[in-house]
Amino acid sequence: MNGPKLVASHRPFRGGQLALTAALCLGFAASSASAGPVLERIKQSGKIVIGNRDASVPFSYLDENRKPVGYAVDLCLKISEAIRKKLALTKLEIEYLTVTSATRIAATADNQVDLECESTTNNAERRQKVAFAIPHYITGARYLVRADSPITELTGFEGKKLVSTVGTTPLKAVNAANRERLIGIHISEVPDHVRGVEMVEKGEADGFAMDEVLLVGLISSRPKPDALKIVGKYLTTEALGIMMPKTDPELKQIVDAEIKRLIQSREAAAIHDRWFTQPIPPSGRSLNLPMNYLLKDFWKFPSDFVPN
Numbered sequence: 001m002n003g004p005k006l007v008a009s010h011r012p013f014r015g016g017q018l019a020l021t022a023a024l025c026l027g028f029a030a031s032s033a034s035a036g037p038v039l040e041r042i043k044q045s046g047k048i049v050i051g052n053r054d055a056s057v058p059f060s061y062l063d064e065n066r067k068p069v070g071y072a073v074d075l076c077l078k079i080s081e082a083i084r085k086k087l088a089l090t091k092l093e094i095e096y097l098t099v100t101s102a103t104r105i106a107a108t109a110d111n112q113v114d115l116e117c118e119s120t121t122n123n124a125e126r127r128q129k130v131a132f133a134i135p136h137y138i139t140g141a142r143y144l145v146r147a148d149s150p151i152t153e154l155t156g157f158e159g160k161k162l163v164s165t166v167g168t169t170p171l172k173a174v175n176a177a178n179r180e181r182l183i184g185i186h187i188s189e190v191p192d193h194v195r196g197v198e199m200v201e202k203g204e205a206d207g208f209a210m211d212e213v214l215l216v217g218l219i220s221s222r223p224k225p226d227a228l229k230i231v232g233k234y235l236t237t238e239a240l241g242i243m244m245p246k247t248d249p250e251l252k253q254i255v256d257a258e259i260k261r262l263i264q265s266r267e268a269a270a271i272h273d274r275w276f277t278q279p280i281p282p283s284g285r286s287l288n289l290p291m292n293y294l295l296k297d298f299w300k301f302p303s304d305f306v307p308n
Contacts, residue, residue, distance in 0.1 A: 008094040036248030038114055047093040050076050051113035054098055055194050057217030058275040060118035064282040068096045071275035075136055076117035082258040101167035108243045116243035121169045122306045131252050132241040134259045134302045138294040140234030141170035144200055144208040144215045147229050157185045160206040163196050170209045173236045211238055220285045239306045263299050
């Protein structure tokens with residue numbers, strides 16, 4: 001990102017009625033002269049809206065100054081600069097719109113955000129409503145429990161309370177596994193990740209199901225991280241990607257091209273290491289998570305194809 005060309009502001013998500021967007025066009029526009037509706041709006045307003053989260057460490061969260069930061073946020077700032085250049089704008093204002101697990105799909109499909117930049121899983125159901133960029137991370141769902149818990153696998157929650165965040169793929173996966181395997185788990189929704197961790201800490205729930213990488217980030221931000229642990233095999237495999245409105249194929253083309261450039265130039269790896277292997281705000285702790293083999297292998301031949 002070059003100096004003062006990108007200017008940031010912030011506003012909260014205000015909801016709004018869900019309006020499903022039109023079907024994805026098959027061709028890509030050749031230049032900004034034939035820009036799609038999202039790019040044209042960005043060009044006319046001189047502003048791009050980035051959807052962010054308040055507690056999806058280290059992908060998208062608020063630092064001690066309530067400023068959106070994180071791995072996915074940094075990637076989106078790079079992408080925003082690529083869009084600015086493509087549209088031949090002298091500057092591009094960055095506006096942040098805070099979304100939640102429950103509101104992010106609607107906010108993107110309804111064109112309230114131009115780039116939704118956090119830890120959203122790319123799957124077939126969501127692709128009916130929004131478009132996804134080349135994945136920036138691959139993880140899987142596991143379980144957060146108290147350090148003294150005897151639970152080691154999903155079946156250990158039989159007759160116990162397991163919570164997960166509303167609107168997430170881990171919640172859908174544990175419900176399906178519980179139903180199909182007749183395990184007998186008492187599953188409840190929580191409004192956000194932090195509430196799920198708090199319930200485990202206070203003994204109000206026996207476990208919290210979420211993507212492993214998010215659990216690591218959440219533990220690192222707690223006052224007593226040693227009081228918690230992550231258990232179980234991967235219940236899911238999650239390819240996380242930046243979301244966009246489905247109405248503008250040229251926008252997706254620019255986004256994917258920039259992500260490929262970042263991967264091939266190793267800039268994406270450097271951004272990854274900054275957020276996963278070095279001290280991060282607000283605690284100044286490192287997650288100590290080197291790039292996993294799944295992401296390394298995927299980035300050898302980066303593609304937006306996700307088989308689910």
